[in-house]
Amino acid sequence: MHELSIAHNVVEIASHAANEAGINRIQAVHLKLGALSGVEKDSLLFCYEIAAEGTRLQGSRLEIDEIPVAIYCPHCDDILPLPGVQALCCPRCGTSSADIRQGYELEVISLEYESSDEPELSL
Ligand SMILES: [Zn+2]
Known part of the structure; x- marks a missing residue:
């Protein structure tokens, strides 16, 4: 499935960024998704949960910002x-x-995580 490989990619990018920043628990990943990206939002949300399983992103939300x-x-x-x-x-x-x-956007833009001072990491 197309969306599953994209979801794995998103998890990989977010995990890598979290690793670099020393973040353990991510609450949400924000993603820009263009209307022409060829990716179905619902399908990607579904695949994200599968892809995140067993990673530090397990249980986190995927927040999709749809770009017309x-x-x-x-x-x-x-x-x-x-x-x-x-x-x-x-x-x-x-x-x-x-x-x-x-309209072709497909990119991780930021991560939300538990912290008292800087709860967001921009990518
Ligand atoms: Zn005109």
């Missing part, structure tokens, strides 16, 4: 987020544009 597709519209001279991925048209003026500027 955004295109550059030459007519508006602006970057606009799209309501969906069906049509690559400017939501303001309707000009079609294949100049995608956002």
